Amino acid sequence: MTVRNLDALFQPKSVAVIGASPRSRRIGAMVWARVLAGGFDGPAWPVNPKYAELDGRAVFADVGDLLEAPSVALVCTPSATWPDIIAKLGKLGTRSAILVGDARGDGAARALAQALAAARPYLLRILGPGSLGVVTPALKAQFGAPSCMVKEGGVAWVSQSNALTNAVLGWAHARGLGFSHAIALGDEADVDAGDVLDYLASDGRTRAILLELSAVRAARKFMSAARAAARNKPVLVLRTGHHDPADALYAAAFRRAGMVRVDALDDLLDEIETLGVGRIAASSTATLITSDRGVGTLAADAFSAAGHGLAQWSDEAARALRVALPHVAPGNPLLLGGDATPEQFGRALEALAPHRETGTAFVVHAPTHSAPVAEVARMLIERQRFAYRGLLACFFGGVDDSTRDALRAHGIAVHSTPHRLARAFARLVDYRLGRELLMQTPPGLPEQVPASIEAAQAQARAALAAGQVELAGEAAAALLVHFGLDVLVSGAGEKAVSDMATATALDEDGHADADADETIVDVKIELRDDAQFGPVFRFTAPSHDGIAAPFATYGFPPLNPVLAREIVAHSPYARRAAVEPTLHALTALSEAVCDIEEIVALDAVLRVTRTRAWLVAPRVRLAQARGRLAIVPYPRCLEQTIDWHGEPLTIRPIRPEDEAAHSAFIAAMTADDLRMRFFAAVSGFDHSQLARMTQIDYDREMALIATTGEASGAMRTLGVARIVTDPDNERAEFAMVVRSDLKGKGLGKLLMQRMLGYTRARGTRSLVGFVLRENAPMLGLAKACGFAIRPSDDPAVVQVELALDVDGRERAPA
16 A cells, blocks of 8 residues: 555554553553653543543543544554454544554454454554554654653664564663654554655655565565665665575665665664764765874774775875874874874864865774863864765764764764774665666667567467477577577587677687687576566576685566676676676566566576677576566656657656756746645755656656757756556546746647556556646646546645546546
8 A cells, every 4th residue: 555644653643542551561551651651742542441531531432432533543452352443443534553462362363354354445554463653753652662762863763573673762762862763563464664665765854764674575565665765865674584595585675676784783773873863975985084093993994894995085185184284194094193182183174075085084083181082072063064975983982971962963973983883884885876776777668669579479479379388499599589699509519599609709819719708607597486576587606716605696677787787796707707798698688588478487507708698508487477577667668759849759757867857847947837836835856856756666656758859969858747646556646747938838738648648558547636726727738638626625726637437538527
């Protein structure tokens, strides 16, 4: 169901505790006490037929007796009571419930299924069962049974473990750290990790997300939600069970989704400090500033162990440092000397600030008589404005609470050792690199399918029609060469099947290169239709030294050369292999799997030589159906170019590289037109917001843009139509806007027609939009296209709706 009604969980207006009790050690007593202790500002209603009054508040005997629907219902009663309670809550209008108790004992599974069925007609969301609860400190909503009160912070905690959640909340509480939200998922009968990630991706209070999980319930939804969240903010994930056979697959999934995996709970806890407190810019380099040589060496070693070297300064940066601190030798680490003063730390920050190549500033300090911790901290706060790419601090021996809190209040994270500092920074760099991979959108099939791919599809379908479910030898090769692969078929000697089979490599003098076909490595490639993640590649290469374990990694189609390079880069043979042919082979295999949906399994060896990459002895298994791709390719089939007022106009799905053009498009809109589109005064959008607009999951939403070329070769965005479909594909909500200077030229109608065609093709039942009552042009277009116009809950806004018959014809709802 994704984010539907999750705002009730995370932005509650009222709460009811079903089974509230005065009896200590009862779940109902603990939950009720935590609600009261949190000081929730909204109404809080206890429900229990055994009591008339509880803590000075009237107790309701039954859920049906509540005078209004609570935003959240905390259900603390036995599982047998759940179906009736949920049905009554749904009828009342409640939108979310947390089942705090476990689904144990005879009949619990049946009761849970009945509760879910009772919730479905009302779209009531259920968290749990067995959930510790949801905490939103900014709203004083301590809903559930956490072991301690939770302070407000900038990081969200999401976990499948109640025990680990309690441990992390206690650890943070003892160190004065807090959370934007803390969510214990329980058994994920309805609301799962994907749903919560989806919500937190756009939550303004959350700067980063820390996720702990052991398994993913709905992989397709999880991947989509994780990618959306990671585009906006760091998502770090801890998964236990490194010896689990599926662990490598999860690691690849996390990497492809842009999440940063951490290996230990300590690392995850450190990020509460780094991400919840610090404001760190996207820099992949750092400069260490310290007073002591030994401390500097220790810190540099920590950076090296974390896999990152220190920044190389420019001559200009060194000169600036000499001017600011004539007695200090420029270098990284920057050693200020044992008699350094707090003022010298500040002058170093100021001198290096204009030089971007120096990266993030790391102050690592052991207290001295000339530079006490509190005074150095004060100087860092005063000069923080010069650390444009972020500032992190490490004070050996720790800091007192007031100094620590002052540093945090100014966005300066404090770590206890250089090792923890370096590892925290390394994870930030990993996140930045992961975001670059998220920008990759490998294309799907175009509207006009190439003849070679049509031939491959026809071959696969013909084989299945003839009852042939496995292709090997020349039959498999004939299928795969349509995608530009060089294939060697085993048998009595190896036979080449490829347009390039007779090519001969030449050396620099134009002579035949006798070593060109020297085999560097044979990589075993397997494609399997995973029950959770759908089609997944597994690549296995032998150990490069005969001692280490074989290299193995996974890859998710679709791939393009950039994504394929990221896979190859992890191999111990990366520097010896023929890179471009290898990337081409992996990309072509991915294209074959994406374009021929009948391929459910594939086995082959990729023989990489100095100049070529051959697919050896492929075997392909076919079936009528397989799992869905975990990541949807760019829908190239929706691209269309037409003649519009004498110039070519392309209407196509938006892509990540459209961010700059989209920013220019918004900047070209008048303030009034932006208000009509966004229902509020808008001056512009930052990178995070633009990324959310341009980097979309094409399976769950669509943004069709109208673009045209400029004389410079750049593309210009002229209009956009957005469609977000509900999880059941029953209803899609749309919004549309055209450049202010192009109104009245028919572009809005053109986008509307394409939007209707797209929605019909998906089989969506109705299309709905919300329009300001004063937006006469949009209302006129909607009426002309057959939309019904009716009031909404907001008197300034009207709702337009068009029902789509199953035969594709539009009709306005009665």
